Amino acid sequence: MQRIAIIGAGMAGLTVAHILKDVAEVVLFEKSRSVGGRMATRYADPFHFDHGAQFCTAKSSAFQQFLQPLLKQNAIARWDACFVELEYNKVKREYQWGADYPHYVGTPGMNAIGKYLAQGLTIYLNTHIKKIIDHHHKWQIVNDKNENLGAFEWVITTAPPAQSVVFFPEIFSHFNALNSNKMEGCFSLMLGFEKALPLQWDAALVRGADISWISVNSSKPGRKNDFTLIVNSSNAWAEKHINSDHEVVKSYLCDATSNIIGYDVTQANHIALHRWRYANIHDNPLTTESKPLMIDRQHKLAACGDWLDKGRIEAAFSAGYTLAHQIKSNIEIKP
Ligand SMILES: Cc1cc2nc3c(=O)[nH]c(=O)nc-3n(C[C@H](O)[C@H](O)[C@H](O)COP(=O)(O)OP(=O)(O)OC[C@H]3O[C@@H](n4cnc5c(N)ncnc54)[C@H](O)[C@@H]3O)c2cc1C
Known part of the structure; x- marks a missing residue:
């Protein structure tokens, strides 16, 4: 089974994990001490x-x-x-x-919501991802303590764009587009x-x-x-x-x-x-369409989150849902 790393356990990351967990070994990495991201309670x-x-x-x-x-x-x-x-x-x-x-x-x-969706998933909390390194055609995930957290075929970031570009490989074909989301x-x-x-x-x-x-x-x-x-x-x-x-x-x-x-x-x-x-x-009322998906099949890297559309929980779900189904069909065709 292929191994997939998902960075961020908010609505987008949890949605992606639920869809891909039947076809791959899915591991989520979340920098906070709990799941849910911006669906938060103090x-x-x-x-x-x-x-x-x-x-x-x-x-x-x-x-x-x-x-x-x-x-x-x-x-x-x-x-x-x-x-x-x-x-x-x-x-x-x-x-x-x-x-x-x-x-x-x-x-x-x-x-x-996050707690419910996290059930049955493998999630590492308090884990701040700092680097993703190419290693023998796999991606090695490294945290802020410089610890190697394993090798994965696919890496999907669901962290906000400004946080993703800090650790995501620049070779990602949508890197510039990702970086342009403010x-x-x-x-x-x-x-x-x-x-x-x-x-x-x-x-x-x-x-x-x-x-x-x-x-x-x-x-x-x-x-x-x-x-x-x-x-x-x-x-x-x-x-x-x-x-x-x-x-x-x-x-x-x-x-x-x-x-x-x-x-x-x-x-x-x-x-x-x-x-x-x-x-x-930033919600531009003149823009009605969501942005195109960010999947790089060659390098097996992808990015999604609410920022692909309207900055809402449903947008985070939709981005994760569509992206995960596309990657799933890719994995099913080429196991
Ligand atoms: C104040 C406020 C009010 C809102 N009100 C509403 C509302 O009423 N209705 C609505 O639909 N939406 C609302 N939203 C928006 C909604 O919360 C988001 O659209 C949605 O939760 C985004 O989900 P996501 O998974 O895309 O991102 P997030 O929930 O941000 O998840 C990304 C996760 O990535 C993690 N992460 C980031 N960097 C790293 C790293 N380096 N390593 C590991 N993990 C990392 C973060 O800790 C986070 O948990 C509101 C947002 C805010 C802030």
């Missing part, structure tokens, strides 16, 4: 926060089918949020999410309160502000009762302040949130900040 008891992806939708039948077992096993549930669109602090539109267009969240946290940052502010704020909505898309999203994390199904808010900065604001002092960013985002929702959030019992250096691909 614990600060008694408060829990989904400080990365907030929810996912499933437009394609392939993704709807993929999610069925997770729904059955309660790893995900529908979040019927009262959703508003705000123009700064004014409600412009309000509607209830429901069964007609389901919005799913991991339960009891977004990280439950992602934008985002700050996530986590606020925990002993006493709930009387907000009239569960989730708000915010326009005309340096904040793009505010949600009542504790309104999602399967969460603890303690009242929590998640605030995301806009990508544009984050890009300008990506290296700013975290206390300054925290204080700015707290003030901006207070002005929008009309409550002083500096009174929260818990305030924390997370910086996502590579949060989303």
Whole structure:
């Protein structure tokens, strides 16, 4: 059996692994201490926060089918949020999410999706890949401690492009295209309160502000009762302040949130900040088509992730799904 190394255990990497595990020996390498990538949950008891992806939708039948077992096993549930669109602090539109267009969240946290998908897979956590070396027509994987982690026929990176180009072989025929994908940052502010704020909505898309999203994390199904808010900065604001002092960013985002929702959030019992250096691909509304797949059959190297399309969980799934099926047919033809 051929050996395939997958770098990154987010939605894209886990999807690729599930499709290829029947035809190859698949090993995932993940630099974090847990799986799921940007589908992440932060614990600060008694408060829990989904400080990365907030929810996912499933437009394609392939993704709807993929999610069925997770729904059955309660790893995900529908979040019927009262959703508003705000123009700064004014409600412009309000509607209830429901069964007609389901919005799913991991339960009891977004990280439950990665944990569910990781079952039965071989995954090395806390493993930061630094080099991939050509060795007798195989690829040798090397971590940041200079340890050799084995030889593989295929290597597929699902790390964000800026992180992939650090370790991926330049001989990869899509190297320049990979390198040209620029992602934008985002700050996530986590606020925990002993006493709930009387907000009239569960989730708000915010326009005309340096904040793009505010949600009542504790309104999602399967969460603890303690009242929590998640605030995301806009990508544009984050890009300008990506290296700013975290206390300054925290204080700015707290003030901006207070002005929008009309409550002083500096009174929260818990305030924390997370910086996502590579949060989303810049979404060009004029581009409707996803980018071509990056498979180099000659060198048996490939790259994929949400950045091939819209910077969403479903895009990460679709990229991994399509790429893995193409590689699978290649392996099946030439074992
Ligand atoms: C704040 C925020 C809010 C979001 N909200 C939503 C939302 O509401 N709905 C939605 O659909 N999407 C949302 N997204 C986007 C969504 O999270 C992503 O589209 C999706 O999770 C990307 O999956 P992926 O597998 O492509 O990448 P990732 O999840 O980033 O996985 C890549 C993995 O590679 C690992 N890695 C990187 N470098 C190395 C290395 N050298 N060695 C080993 N491992 C490495 C990383 O640790 C990571 O786990 C949000 C993202 C952020 C940051």
